[in-house]
C-alpha cells in the first residue's frame with residue numbers, strides 16, 4: 041500500500057483526532073461558542089453548547105477552557121452519564137480532588153459547596169464544565185442548579201457550562217428543569233460545515249500538516265460535505281481516507297470517487 045503521507049509530502053499527520061488547540065480551524069461559530077463560554081464564566085451564569093455527533097463540542101470546550109488561566113480559575117471537567125444525581129456529584133468531587141465516600145445527596149452537596157467556597161476564598165473562580173450533558177437524567181437537571189447557590193450570595197459562585205447533543209435543549213425545556221434553564225445566559229449551536237466553508241477548512245488542515253496546495257477537487261469537496269453533513273469528525277475521517285485512496289491510484293488531486301471509496305469504510 042502506498043504510504044500516502046510520503047506520496048503527498050505531509051510533514052505531519054493530516055486530519056488528526058488529537059489536534060492541538062493552537063492548530064484548530066478558527067471558524068466564526070467556534071469563536072462565538074468560546075465568547076459565550078467566557079461570558080457565562082464572567083457573569084457566573086450557565087452557557088449551553090449544542091451540536092450533533094462530531095460537530096466539535098468537546099473541542100470547543102477544550103479551546104475555551106485553555107483561555108482560563110489556572111491562577112484565576114479552577115476548572116472542574118465532568119463527562120456526564122445516565123446515572124443518578126449522586127453519581128454526577130461524585131464525579132464533581134473527583135474533579136475537585138476530594139473524597140466522596142458518602143452516598144447522601146446532601147452530604148455530597150455540602151462537600152462540594154465547602155470546596156467551592158475554599159476555591160473562591162483563594163480568589164479563584166470554579167468553573168464546572170459538563171460534557172455529554174444530554175445524557176443526564178431529568179431529575180439531575182432538576183437539582184443541579186442548587187450546587188451553585190450559596191446563601192446570601194446574589195451572584196452564583198460557580199459558572200456552569202453544559203455541552204451536548206440537541207436533546208440537551210429538550211431536557212432543559214422540561215418544566216422540572218426550569219430553575220436550571222432560567223440561569224442560562226448564553227447558548228451556542230455548532231452547525232456542520234457548509235459547502236462554502238469546506239475549501240477553507242480542508243486548506244487549513246492541509247497547511248497544518250505541511251501542504252500549501254489544495255489537494256481536494258471541487259467535486260471532492262461537494263462529496264465530502266454531502267457525505268459528512270459537514271460534521272467535523274466525519275469530514276476529517278473522510279478527508280484522510282480519500283487522500284489514502286488518491287495516493288493508492290497515484291493521483292495528486294482527490295476526486296469525488298476517492299471520497300466515495302473512503303465513505304465505504306465508515307458507518
Ligand SMILES: Nc1ncnc2c1ncn2[C@@H]1O[C@H](COP(=O)(O)OP(=O)(O)OP(=O)(O)O)[C@@H](O)[C@H]1O
Nearest residue numbers: 057059064065092093094095096097098099272273
Ligand atoms: N476547530 C477545529 N479545527 C479542527 N478540527 C476540529 C475542530 N473542532 C473539532 N475538530 C475535530 O473534529 C473531531 C470531532 O470533534 P469533537 O470530538 O469535539 O466533537 P463532538 O461534538 O464533541 O463529538 P461527540 O458528539 O461525539 O462528543 C475531532 O477529531 C476534532 O479534532
Ligand SMILES: [Mg+2]
Nearest residue numbers: 097098099171
Ligand atoms: Mg464530545
